[in-house]
Amino acid sequence: MADSASNISEESLTLQPRFDADGLITCVATDAVSGAVLMVAHMNAEALARTVASGEAWYYSRSRRALWRKGESSGHTQRVLELRVDCDQDAVWIRVAQAGPGACHTGRRSCFYRAAPLGQTGTTVTLEFRDGDKAFDPKAVYGKK
Amino acid sequence: MADSASNISEESLTLQPRFDADGLITCVATDAVSGAVLMVAHMNAEALARTVASGEAWYYSRSRRALWRKGESSGHTQRVLELRVDCDQDAVWIRVAQAGPGACHTGRRSCFYRAAPLGQTGTTVTLEFRDGDKAFDPKAVYGKK
Numbered sequence: 001m002a003d004s005a006s007n008i009s010e011e012s013l014t015l016q017p018r019f020d021a022d023g024l025i026t027c028v029a030t031d032a033v034s035g036a037v038l039m040v041a042h043m044n045a046e047a048l049a050r051t052v053a054s055g056e057a058w059y060y061s062r063s064r065r066a067l068w069r070k071g072e073s074s075g076h077t078q079r080v081l082e083l084r085v086d087c088d089q090d091a092v093w094i095r096v097a098q099a100g101p102g103a104c105h106t107g108r109r110s111c112f113y114r115a116a117p118l119g120q121t122g123t124t125v126t127l128e129f130r131d132g133d134k135a136f137d138p139k140a141v142y143g144k145k
Numbered sequence: 146m147a148d149s150a151s152n153i154s155e156e157s158l159t160l161q162p163r164f165d166a167d168g169l170i171t172c173v174a175t176d177a178v179s180g181a182v183l184m185v186a187h188m189n190a191e192a193l194a195r196t197v198a199s200g201e202a203w204y205y206s207r208s209r210r211a212l213w214r215k216g217e218s219s220g221h222t223q224r225v226l227e228l229r230v231d232c233d234q235d236a237v238w239i240r241v242a243q244a245g246p247g248a249c250h251t252g253r254r255s256c257f258y259r260a261a262p263l264g265q266t267g268t269t270v271t272l273e274f275r276d277g278d279k280a281f282d283p284k285a286v287y288g289k290k
Binding site for chain 2: 010012013014015026028030034035036037039040049052053054055080082083084085086087091093104105106108111112113114115116118119120121124125126127128129130
């Protein structure tokens with residue numbers, strides 16, 4: 001957090017991740033080529049350890065309650081070029097080489113394919129697609145579930 | 146989440162943020178110039194609404210339990226160039242023009258100033274500084290607290 005009052009982890013050169021009550025830490029994956037944020041997901045201790053050890057992105061799926069190697073179903077793996085931790089060690093940033101056409105299960109390159117134009121003040125905020133074209137057919141890649 | 150089973154929010158063109166049990170959503174701020182992740186923080190509904198309306202980054206500080214306009218103490222405000230939401234609307238990505246030398250309360254440009262070199266397999270993971278030089282003196286900027 002940019003406003004943390006905690007000084008425990010700020011200058012430490014030991015990884016001391018601050019997992020939340022569910023044992024998870026937030027991970028931001030950016031595309032090493034474009035710089036775009038591809039996805040925001042979670043890691044548990046095992047996923048983080050496997051990612052650091054292997055240089056391949058592992059996550060923890062909250063919906064499936066399972067360790068998850070990115071691309072294990074789709075083939076769209078993520079090779080990690082750099083893994084950083086933030087000042088109070090409750091977030092991880094990985095710069096990845098994204099294999100295949102995209103990271104998002106909807107078929108887009110990035111999970112962030114909609115923007116909220118700024119200046120909207122009403123109770124309903126309208127989105128618009130940005131980079132919203134599908135890069136792959138999720139049904140063909142993931143199959144019917 | 147890149148693996149969400151939810152299809153509720155994926156194609157909607159209405160902002161329907163999925164706040165967590167504490168009423169918060171994760172926000173990733175990247176530097177519009179360098180593409181670097183500057184910080185990961187949280188927004189509540191009010192912070193998100195103010196950010197969309199004003200084009201200035203507002204957050205919710207968990208430690209201070211308060212709405213927080215980025216830069217209100219330091220002058221290091223963030224002008225939002227684009228705000229995107231992810232597939233299941235539980236994360237926000239803002240691309241910002243960062244005012245002043247840096248976003249991190251430790252004095253660095255980014256909160257992510259340490260990396261874990263990959264290939265480490267032991268129980269202790271060692272970090273090293275990356276872009277770890279201080280861009281400003283936090284004591285001079287924030288004062289003693």
